[in-house]
Amino acid sequence: MADLNLTRTLTQTGTTKIVMLVMDGLGGLPRTPGGPTELEAAATPNLDRLAREGMTGLLHPVDIGISPGSGPGHLGLFGYDPLSFLIGRGVLEAVGIGLQLTDDDVAARGNFCTVDGDGVITDRRAGRISTDECARMVGLIEDIALPGVETIVKPVRDYRFALILRAPGLSEALNETDPQRTGLKPLVVEAQKDTAEARRTADLVNQWVDAVRVRIKDEHPANMVTLRGWSRTPGLPTFLEVFKLKAAALAVYPMYKGLASLVGMDLIQGLANVDDQLAALAKLWNDYDFFFVHYKYTDSRGEDGDFDAKVAEIEKVDRIIPRILDLKPNVVVVTGDHSTPSVLRSHSWHPVPVLLWAPGTTRANPDVTGFGETQCLSGALGQFRATYLMNLVTAHALRQAKYGA
Amino acid sequence: MADLNLTRTLTQTGTTKIVMLVMDGLGGLPRTPGGPTELEAAATPNLDRLAREGMTGLLHPVDIGISPGSGPGHLGLFGYDPLSFLIGRGVLEAVGIGLQLTDDDVAARGNFCTVDGDGVITDRRAGRISTDECARMVGLIEDIALPGVETIVKPVRDYRFALILRAPGLSEALNETDPQRTGLKPLVVEAQKDTAEARRTADLVNQWVDAVRVRIKDEHPANMVTLRGWSRTPGLPTFLEVFKLKAAALAVYPMYKGLASLVGMDLIQGLANVDDQLAALAKLWNDYDFFFVHYKYTDSRGEDGDFDAKVAEIEKVDRIIPRILDLKPNVVVVTGDHSTPSVLRSHSWHPVPVLLWAPGTTRANPDVTGFGETQCLSGALGQFRATYLMNLVTAHALRQAKYGA
Numbered sequence: 098m099a100d101l102n103l104t105r106t107l108t109q110t111g112t113t114k115i116v117m118l119v120m121d122g123l124g125g126l127p128r129t130p131g132g133p134t135e136l137e138a139a140a141t142p143n144l145d146r147l148a149r150e151g152m153t154g155l156l157h158p159v160d161i162g163i164s165p166g167s168g169p170g171h172l173g174l175f176g177y178d179p180l181s182f183l184i185g186r187g188v189l190e191a192v193g194i195g196l197q198l199t200d201d202d203v204a205a206r207g208n209f210c211t212v213d214g215d216g217v218i219t220d221r222r223a224g225r226i227s228t229d230e231c232a233r234m235v236g237l238i239e240d241i242a243l244p245g246v247e248t249i250v251k252p253v254r255d256y257r258f259a260l261i262l263r264a265p266g267l268s269e270a271l272n273e274t275d276p277q278r279t280g281l282k283p284l285v286v287e288a289q290k291d292t293a294e295a296r297r298t299a300d301l302v303n304q305w306v307d308a309v310r311v312r313i314k315d316e317h318p319a320n321m322v323t324l325r326g327w328s329r330t331p332g333l334p335t336f337l338e339v340f341k342l343k344a345a346a347l348a349v350y351p352m353y354k355g356l357a358s359l360v361g362m363d364l365i366q367g368l369a370n371v372d373d374q375l376a377a378l379a380k381l382w383n384d385y386d387f388f389f390v391h392y393k394y395t396d397s398r399g400e401d402g403d404f405d406a407k408v409a410e411i412e413k414v415d416r417i418i419p420r421i422l423d424l425k426p427n428v429v430v431v432t433g434d435h436s437t438p439s440v441l442r443s444h445s446w447h448p449v450p451v452l453l454w455a456p457g458t459t460r461a462n463p464d465v466t467g468f469g470e471t472q473c474l475s476g477a478l479g480q481f482r483a484t485y486l487m488n489l490v491t492a493h494a495l496r497q498a499k500y501g502a
Numbered sequence: 503m504a505d506l507n508l509t510r511t512l513t514q515t516g517t518t519k520i521v522m523l524v525m526d527g528l529g530g531l532p533r534t535p536g537g538p539t540e541l542e543a544a545a546t547p548n549l550d551r552l553a554r555e556g557m558t559g560l561l562h563p564v565d566i567g568i569s570p571g572s573g574p575g576h577l578g579l580f581g582y583d584p585l586s587f588l589i590g591r592g593v594l595e596a597v598g599i600g601l602q603l604t605d606d607d608v609a610a611r612g613n614f615c616t617v618d619g620d621g622v623i624t625d626r627r628a629g630r631i632s633t634d635e636c637a638r639m640v641g642l643i644e645d646i647a648l649p650g651v652e653t654i655v656k657p658v659r660d661y662r663f664a665l666i667l668r669a670p671g672l673s674e675a676l677n678e679t680d681p682q683r684t685g686l687k688p689l690v691v692e693a694q695k696d697t698a699e700a701r702r703t704a705d706l707v708n709q710w711v712d713a714v715r716v717r718i719k720d721e722h723p724a725n726m727v728t729l730r731g732w733s734r735t736p737g738l739p740t741f742l743e744v745f746k747l748k749a750a751a752l753a754v755y756p757m758y759k760g761l762a763s764l765v766g767m768d769l770i771q772g773l774a775n776v777d778d779q780l781a782a783l784a785k786l787w788n789d790y791d792f793f794f795v796h797y798k799y800t801d802s803r804g805e806d807g808d809f810d811a812k813v814a815e816i817e818k819v820d821r822i823i824p825r826i827l828d829l830k831p832n833v834v835v836v837t838g839d840h841s842t843p844s845v846l847r848s849h850s851w852h853p854v855p856v857l858l859w860a861p862g863t864t865r866a867n868p869d870v871t872g873f874g875e876t877q878c879l880s881g882a883l884g885q886f887r888a889t890y891l892m893n894l895v896t897a898h899a900l901r902q903a904k905y906g907a
Contacts, residue, residue, distance in 0.1 A: 460876070479885045481566055485565075488566060502572070
């Protein structure tokens, strides 16, 4: 298994430039038996060229037969074993809306719910209120003050919000307040460890929940909250520490900026589309060693179940490849954080096509004429766990010392 | 991961004969994009025949994306996980000049350096004195006696020498004396553990360093030493214990004899070239089960950056194959301890071609017509970590029991 502590001792600084282009949910399945996948159906002359000149393979973002969430999928690509580094639900919710967490933060995922006159839950999701209504509700509770603690409350989507308590000496060892079914009252928060920190944090959260109850008891349909997924930032060693790479994240969506921030990449703000991303890539070319470029819509169209639309998104990405090559990168990696076959309309466990293009340091990719799932089976990289990808990337960028004499 | 403790319970004695031919630095890269590697460019009719009749694949000596040193590379081929068994710098230096270490030995790498009248280091490498000068300097200090301890001092190369203290009850828990920059005096050795063994060893080393100072203070440019890389033999279980194989090392260069000695192979002395190696192979055929035959020059020519010369070395090795087959071996393995592409002039992370020829116990190697990196991608062995190789070898030699009933 790729080991960050080993990697850290081998990586070296350098002048080579690396671009990692992640097409979210890239991998797919045939629409009809024996037919092409989305990637195989797409006309991708530029990716095909990189596949011929570089090396291809298939990667397992988490492990064989495991369907990754976006968090684990990206951690794997970034070289952090998603089976070792867990991102709690509360942290993922906060990171997913672009909040940057500090080591002092304890985060929870909140749900607005509906309770009756006795405080018994009648709808755990408050009729799935709209995101706008969620934002209005958050406006009613976001200024609740707690002694010695900064509280941050932000709407996420529908009935979901993020809660962060920020102060030294807090604990995430708390029970969830959602009783997981209607007909029960929200649970009181209690310390799950016998420590002063956990007891203090439980007291603070109960104070906060009590204040929320008073503030929103006359609202409808959302008139109460539940809290779950108590967690802290996973404390990942940074990309700079592990790989000696100064890294920039060129992402449009908050979730992917958040994931990049967990490994210490610089977040480039104000990017609304792929043209903005490419302009930023060119502008920042001399300032960074590593560029993470994230493209969301391949996953979105897969989740929609729209095979043809996913094909079209892949073709859009193919057309930006020449603009990346114009910058003369030393290593280009193109892959996805997981598969999202449009026939399944969801993330899947299928290994993800990957291509690694690095002039002068790659071997032949026999019989490979293009970039697609079936051809990747014959690629020189074989099938491997995604945690090895950054080892391969830094090796091909000539940024690794040998192991042992 | 291959597990020696498991292997040890499965292996059995037998009468089959195994030859492992290691072409150092065998793996390569194309000189021009799309062209052949060194191995693919070489005319290797005999290896091609073995590849067709046996099975081929690609092995990762340490792990995916890691460039191995010679020590870890060979440990992997011998079945010992180089990520679990570390060879300290002092031990490697001793082993590299053919010294055989006992369990009583503590080894350090020594550097001759230059100090000024106050004992402050002005050149950490004494102007990189020649190996001959190093040998003369060693002659001045090799007979320094310590109470109850045998000391062994041998020149290595340039300003480097090996120091071994041999006595029961010594410790390697000592600090390095090299301050890592000029303008400072060599550090005094102190125990890094609070044990009588460590304190005693530190005292002994300081006595030795004091005696060295007196002996060479008027020499020039080397007039002092620093010591680093304190280590003991890694205490590997022997080849005989793990694999039930009586093994002979037929190597010309001291480093590879030293590595073979760490796993308990018998070192066959006095071999100056491949003809000597083959003569010894024939002569000792009835005395051993396993023969490690090491060929250095494939790596040397790769390190030189000389593609054509590496091709020529590979062709030389190909021509000895019939003489090996004449002995009727049951298993022949041909591989390398790492790749040394001549275009990179260094060890690299690229997986190494391997062929395993074992009449009657191998499956078809589909579409494979010869031995080369690209064809090995389609080989029946696939890509695998080198630690599995000895499992495959003993299995194909019919020297393994089944696991479980």
